[in-house]
Amino acid sequence: MAPAIEAVLARLEERSAREQPELERLNGVGAAATRAAAPGLMLDVGPQVGRLLNALVRITDAKFVLEVGGSVGYSTVWLAEALTHTGGHALSLEPEPDKAVQLGNNLAAAGLGDHVDVLVEDAGAVIPRLAGPFDVVLIDHWKDLYVREFDAAWPKLREGGVIVADNICRPTATADLMQEYVEHVRNAPGAYSFTLDIGNGVELTWRTNTEEA
Numbered sequence: 001m002a003p004a005i006e007a008v009l010a011r012l013e014e015r016s017a018r019e020q021p022e023l024e025r026l027n028g029v030g031a032a033a034t035r036a037a038a039p040g041l042m043l044d045v046g047p048q049v050g051r052l053l054n055a056l057v058r059i060t061d062a063k064f065v066l067e068v069g070g071s072v073g074y075s076t077v078w079l080a081e082a083l084t085h086t087g088g089h090a091l092s093l094e095p096e097p098d099k100a101v102q103l104g105n106n107l108a109a110a111g112l113g114d115h116v117d118v119l120v121e122d123a124g125a126v127i128p129r130l131a132g133p134f135d136v137v138l139i140d141h142w143k144d145l146y147v148r149e150f151d152a153a154w155p156k157l158r159e160g161g162v163i164v165a166d167n168i169c170r171p172t173a174t175a176d177l178m179q180e181y182v183e184h185v186r187n188a189p190g191a192y193s194f195t196l197d198i199g200n201g202v203e204l205t206w207r208t209n210t211e212e213a
């Protein structure tokens, strides 16, 4: 991995570690408290899921990646690094303007700016107007919106593509919403879906057969 990319990831991991005590306190209060404080927090997927995302982009030889919830770019950097190997491109959606600026700056510092477009918009407005096909989609924003984003992205996912949803196992404050999401995606036509308990827990939903979808 290029030294500039490693340096950005290391800096963001240090920031994330500093934010953990406050994040744990907020998660103890409830999902609304975490959401209210979100503009100032990374809320990143963590290094294990970052590596998984990187591997999935490479394994699928992804040409078009969609990220829903870019924050300041931790997961984006992992996705974009893999895109330097596949020759693909990502679109990252982050509606908080200040976070979107940090996201752009972090990508530039990592030398990955050419691989990602950042849109400061709500995914609910953007995904319906995208043609796709998507190879890899990361859903990592407000938990009550996961099903909406999945339903908009699924028909545009190519066969063999995968949708990754974060925070399936943690924090427990959103467990009911995540259970609803998991049940929903496992019933999608042509889906092969399972939970991997790394980081905060991810649901991987593969599109196995577009004929049935």
Ligand SMILES: C[S@@+](CC[C@H](N)C(=O)[O-])C[C@H]1O[C@@H](n2cnc3c(N)ncnc32)[C@H](O)[C@@H]1O
Binding pocket: 038, 042, 043, 044, 045, 046, 068, 069, 070, 071, 072, 073, 074, 075, 076, 093, 094, 095, 096, 099, 121, 122, 123, 124, 140, 141, 142, 145
């Ligand atoms: C959990 S954080 C994303 C963390 C990021 N994936 C990472 O690993 O570094 C969720 C982000 O989703 C953004 N968000 C909230 N509502 C959104 C929406 N409707 N569309 C896209 N992003 C949204 C928030 O502003 C927040 O920065």
